[in-house]
Amino acid sequence: MAVDASSIGVEDISVTGPGGALTVTGVSLDVGSDGTPRSATYTVAAPGGSWDTADNGAYTVALLGGQVVDTSGNPVAADAALASFNVAVPDSPPPSADPVRVEAEAMELQGFQILNNGHGSNDQLIQATGSGAHVAGFGFAEASGLYNITLGYFDESDGQSQLSLLRNGEVIDSFVWDADAGSAIVDPSAFMEREITAIALQAGDRLELSGTPNGGEPLRIDFLEYVYVDDLPAV
Template sequence: MLDTSGNPVAADPTLDGFTVDLSSPPPPPPSDPFRVEAETFTILSGFVVKNNGHASNGQFLKAGNAGEQRAAYTFAQSDGIYDLTIGHFDESDGQSQMSVLVNGTQIDSFVWDLDAGGKFADQSSFAERTISGVALSAGDVIEIVGFKDKGEPLRTDYVDFEFVDTLFT
């Protein structure tokens, strides 16, 4: 028997074999939750950015007209399953409607009917909507699409992303 340099060595009977683990590598560690401010989304139609001290970064998106409001964000994090939480102001003077799309496919739609506070964007009207188990890969486009209703102008503050699991291919 020879060693790796070609030198003769005595055989060791206790080394009669070995095992190679060919299983998949362990998944990457989960990423920390992160927030994307709605006002940093690319506005595709309708929405305008407004200042407000009650918003998480001092600004939010708000309906700019009576038609469709649409904004997009291109996901640039690790592939995986995420829970998305949308922070918004659900006021008492209307029932706006919002849909969330990933690559053009609707993953959620909801009516802002909590009427949690008054008719202003403040802490009493702040609400969150969580969408669980969303499969995302780098390059996916997430869109928020909605329509304001009466005095509730679809004020959207942020989207939080929380890693839940790896994507299985």
């Protein structure tokens, strides 16, 4: 007996797994007309929009009674165990615990200029070109998580500049360069590091350094370094 092609639809089957029933979103026939044999391919929506390790396990496909009919109108009987399949999404490797350094001169600069200087970590650093706000930024492209961030800069003794760290335009740290422990030039005595801990970051975030020079201190920045420390807290 020939299959009635018009009776094939998303309501023909149910698919259940560890998290409950899935939504059947589509179906296609190998031949779009009545006849036999016919092969139908069904599409289901991933739980939560995407497959991940929480969805791993066995899934059962059931044929619902009375949905598919032949060309004489005879319905196909229900079959609670029509088919089954297993989902096994592998665990993603954790982000590297090695620090990642972004040289200041490699960032997108507004107002800053690049200065060649052997005291910079890559023989270069950036400095302000005048008064007012200066910005250096980049897009974060690593795995989501909590990160510790370290800023390398030169806190010289002839000014008290101000610098803020922003994530997507929101200030997450701000401080004044008032240590004045070194000299009034770029040398090892003026080099400082500032650590900001447990900052939540996601791929696509934008990090910016926005600051204002003061006195004879031209806001010299060497690098920003970040290192993964933990997963984001569960929502």
